[in-house]
Amino acid sequence: MKRFNNVGWIAVIICVFAIVFDVLSATAAQPQKKNIILATTTSTQDSGLLDVLIPFFEKKTGYFVKTIAVGSGQAMVMGQKGEADVLLIHSPDAEEKFMAEGSGINRRLVMHNDFIIVGPVEDPAGIKGMKSSIESFKKIAASGALYMSRGDNSGTHAKEKSILKAARILPQGARWYQQTGLGMGQTLSISSEKKAYTLTDRGTYLALQKNLGLSILVEKDAMLLNIYHVIEVNPARWNKVNTAGAKAFSNFIVSKQAQKIIKNFGIAKYGSPLFFPDAGKKEK
Amino acid sequence: MDMIFEGIKQAFFLLFTLDPEVMGITWLSLNISGVATVISLFIGISIGMTVALSRFPGRKFVVSLINTGMGLPPVVVGLFVTIFLWRNGPLGFLEILYTPTAMIIAQSIIATPIVTGITLSAIQHLPANLHLQILSLGATRLQMVWILIKESKLPLLTAVMAGFGGVISEVGASIMVGGNIKGYSRVLTTATVMETSRGNFDIAIALGIILLLLCLCVNVILTHIQQGERLR
Numbered sequence: 001m002k003r004f005n006n007v008g009w010i011a012v013i014i015c016v017f018a019i020v021f022d023v024l025s026a027t028a029a030q031p032q033k034k035n036i037i038l039a040t041t042t043s044t045q046d047s048g049l050l051d052v053l054i055p056f057f058e059k060k061t062g063y064f065v066k067t068i069a070v071g072s073g074q075a076m077v078m079g080q081k082g083e084a085d086v087l088l089i090h091s092p093d094a095e096e097k098f099m100a101e102g103s104g105i106n107r108r109l110v111m112h113n114d115f116i117i118v119g120p121v122e123d124p125a126g127i128k129g130m131k132s133s134i135e136s137f138k139k140i141a142a143s144g145a146l147y148m149s150r151g152d153n154s155g156t157h158a159k160e161k162s163i164l165k166a167a168r169i170l171p172q173g174a175r176w177y178q179q180t181g182l183g184m185g186q187t188l189s190i191s192s193e194k195k196a197y198t199l200t201d202r203g204t205y206l207a208l209q210k211n212l213g214l215s216i217l218v219e220k221d222a223m224l225l226n227i228y229h230v231i232e233v234n235p236a237r238w239n240k241v242n243t244a245g246a247k248a249f250s251n252f253i254v255s256k257q258a259q260k261i262i263k264n265f266g267i268a269k270y271g272s273p274l275f276f277p278d279a280g281k282k283e284k
Numbered sequence: 285m286d287m288i289f290e291g292i293k294q295a296f297f298l299l300f301t302l303d304p305e306v307m308g309i310t311w312l313s314l315n316i317s318g319v320a321t322v323i324s325l326f327i328g329i330s331i332g333m334t335v336a337l338s339r340f341p342g343r344k345f346v347v348s349l350i351n352t353g354m355g356l357p358p359v360v361v362g363l364f365v366t367i368f369l370w371r372n373g374p375l376g377f378l379e380i381l382y383t384p385t386a387m388i389i390a391q392s393i394i395a396t397p398i399v400t401g402i403t404l405s406a407i408q409h410l411p412a413n414l415h416l417q418i419l420s421l422g423a424t425r426l427q428m429v430w431i432l433i434k435e436s437k438l439p440l441l442t443a444v445m446a447g448f449g450g451v452i453s454e455v456g457a458s459i460m461v462g463g464n465i466k467g468y469s470r471v472l473t474t475a476t477v478m479e480t481s482r483g484n485f486d487i488a489i490a491l492g493i494i495l496l497l498l499c500l501c502v503n504v505i506l507t508h509i510q511q512g513e514r515l516r
Contacts, residue, residue, distance in 0.1 A: 037382065046482050051466065066382045068463045083370050083381075185481035208483035240371045 036245035037066045039075035039084035041155055042183035044228075047203040047274050049265050056261065057252050063245050071183075073153025079103055079231065082238025086246040087231045088253065090155035090201075093162065095229055104231040106247075108254050111262050111275045112227045115159055117218035118188070118205060119145075119197035127197075133221045134167045141169050144176045146196035150187050151179025155226070160199045163223065188212055201226050203274035206266065227278070230254065254279035291489025298490055299497075305467070310494055313471040314502075316384055317452035320391030324447050328396045329440070332403025333429060337415060350404060353397025358390075362457030365390045369461065382463035387471070390457040395447035402446060406439035407432060441510040445503055452499060472498070 044050050045067065054065050068075075068084065072091035078084040080103045088110065089095065098104055117127065117136055125143040127136040140147055149171070150157040164171055171177035178196070180187045184204040191198040192212040205216070218224075230250040235243040252258055259277035266274035298306045335346060368374055369381040369389075380386045410432065418428045433440065455473035462469035464478055472495040479488040 042481070045478075048482070054466075064468075066463055066465050066468070068382065068465075081370065082372055183481050185483055189483065211483045211485065238372070240376070 033242060033245070034062065035064050035066055036086060036242055036249055037068060037078075037084045038086050038088060038249065039068050039070060039078045040088040041072050041075065041090055041228075042069050042185065043090070043156075043201045043204045044088060045069035046183065046185045047207045047266070049203070049262065049275065052265060053253070053258060053261055056258070057249065061248050061252070063248060065249065069183075071150070071152045071154030072158065073155075076103070079233045082233060082241055085233055085242045086249045087233065088228060089231070090226055090228045091158045092227055092229070094158055095231065098231070103234055103237065105234050106250060107229050107231045108250060109278045109281060110228045110230050110253055111259075111277050111279075112225060113202045113275050114219065115156065115199055115224040115226050116202050116205060116216050117197060117199055117224075118191070118212075118214040119217050120195040120213065121215050122195070123217060125197070128217045130218050131221060133163050133218055133223050136218045137163055137167045137169060140197055141167075141171070141174070141176060146194055147171075147177050148187055148191040148194065148196045148198040149177060149179045150184065151181050152183075154184075156184060156199060156201060159224075159226070163199075166223075188214065203266070206270045206272070206274055209270075228275075287485050288489060290486040292493060294486045295490035295493035295497075299494065306491070306494065308467060309470055309472055309475050309491075310498060312384065312469075313452055313473070313495070314498060316387050316458075316471060317391060317448060320388045320395055320451050321444060321448040323388070323392040324395035324399045324451075325444065327392070328399025328443065328447070329403050329433065331396075332400040333407060333432065335400075336404050336407035347404065350397055350401050354401045356394055356397055357456070358394055358454040358458075359456030359460070361390050361393050362460035365393065365457065365461050381461065382465060382469060384462065384469055386461040387458050387469060390461045391451035391454065394454060394457060395451045398447045398450055399443045402439055402443035403436075406436040406443070409439070410435055438510055441506055445506050448502060449499060452502075453495070 040050070050067055054067065057063070058065060068078070072089040073094065075084065075087050075089050076094060076098050079087050079098065087104070095107060099107055117133060125140045125145040127139050130136045149160060180190055184200055185208055187198055188200055188205065188208055189211070192214050230253050232246040232250050233241050235241045259279050262275050262277045263273060266272070335343065335350070365386065366381065369378065369386055370376055371379070415428055415432060418431050423431065453473065455477055458471055459474045459477065462471070462474065464470050464474040472491050476488050476491045479491060
């Protein structure tokens with residue numbers, strides 16, 4: 001027994017040294033200015049788009065992208081604090097404020113898809129096929145059917161707030177209106193379990209559709225357009241920002257190559273594209 | 285039920301085909317949590333030993349602090365480590381936020397109180413004046429500490445297991461300070477969270493099973509050492 005234990009101890013010690021050495025060398029081999037921090041929304045990660053785009057970019061340029069997937073609101077806060085180099089987000093009104101206060105430079109249109117209102121197949125509020133998102137929110141509120149909000153200052157949450165404002169609904173404290181405080185994927189799962197309505201971007205919905213008991217009820221309202229921009233964090237404010245890296249990434253994502261990847265992404269798997277490339281187009 | 289079965293199938297498929305991404309994630313989990321446990325052992329045993337062997341005013345309060353620390357919420361640790369490591373934070377010059385190093389730091393902070401608390405109670409469980417007796421037989425202080433560690437080997441191995449188990453299964457701090465970056469700071473727990481939010485429940489279950497198997501392997505080895513010592 002004693003013999004085994006000595007061998008066991010030696011094995012443990014060797015493992016520990018191997019592990020320590022491994023981590024130290026891995027960390028040391030990572031040159032700092034090669035790192036780009038990309039703060040983005042959950043939808044670009046949950047849909048899998050970045051898993052295709054980023055390896056391509058890294059291979060082409062040699063940069064290493066650290067993708068931090070949070071809501072658009074939190075991504076902008078990271079930008080304001082100089083904790084990110086480049087943002088890929090979808091919250092146009094808040095983005096304009098972000099640009100106006102000088103936190104970012106070079107805001108460019110990348111792509112769009114659209115928001116949709118999804119809900120249980122039985123559709124207790126009877127909104128299926130309605131053309132106006134404002135009217136359908138009024139109807140959900142009036143019927144008292146459960147609605148799940150992201151509640152996390154994400155781009156989707158911002159869109160929902162603007163619709164609620166236009167519909168003159170004050171949902172705070174109302175029983176039909178609940179907030180998850182989670183990402184889009186998790187909010188969709190919860191809505192599905194609780195047979196609730198929710199507002200989602202089409203990309204995430206299509207990617208998760210197979211596990212959800214939710215169907216598309218309202219779509220194609222002009223108000224439901226979901227537009228993604230890329231913004232470089234203003235290097236004049238924060239000297240630690242990786243300016244060259246941010247520029248390289250934002251140039252890449254509006255380049256022909258990347259736009260082509262965006263155009264074709266998801267067609268093979270979901271039968272229809274999840275995002276529509278928009279780079280270079282004029283905004284309406 | 286189908287989903288769980290599918291997940292188990294997926295887990296074994298990923299394991300037996302040695303899927304490079306899953307292997308990488310598993311190795312990194314073991315790496316980070318292993319290093320964090322070793323660091324917490326050095327710090328935790330030192331503090332635990334010191335507090336156990338000394339008498340000073342406010343000692344009871346310190347012990348309460350240590351015991352509270354054993355339940356330190358990982359997300360709170362993650363939040364503070366993030367704030368400290370921000371580029372423009374107090375330790376920003378290190379530029380280690382969103383790296384495995386940052387995850388090791390956070391996990392060490394989580395595991396240290398656990399190791400400290402268990403060390404403390406282990407040493408206090410030894411006969412009260414043992415350390416005086418050892419000293420009176422002519423041992424130096426360092427030798428005395430070493431003998432005490434050897435005497436409380438069993439509970440200290442429990443400390444290793446508790447510390448390691450605490451950090452390898454932790455997700456809140458890892459996702460905040462590591463960022464769940466593919467191929468770089470993605471570990472089993474953060475990958476499980478992400479796959480869940482992507483709706484890939486079968487892969488999430490598979491990753492969960494791999495995590496459990498990993499913990500089991502580590503604990504089997506440690507328990508073997510622990511119980512082997514005991515039987516001798």
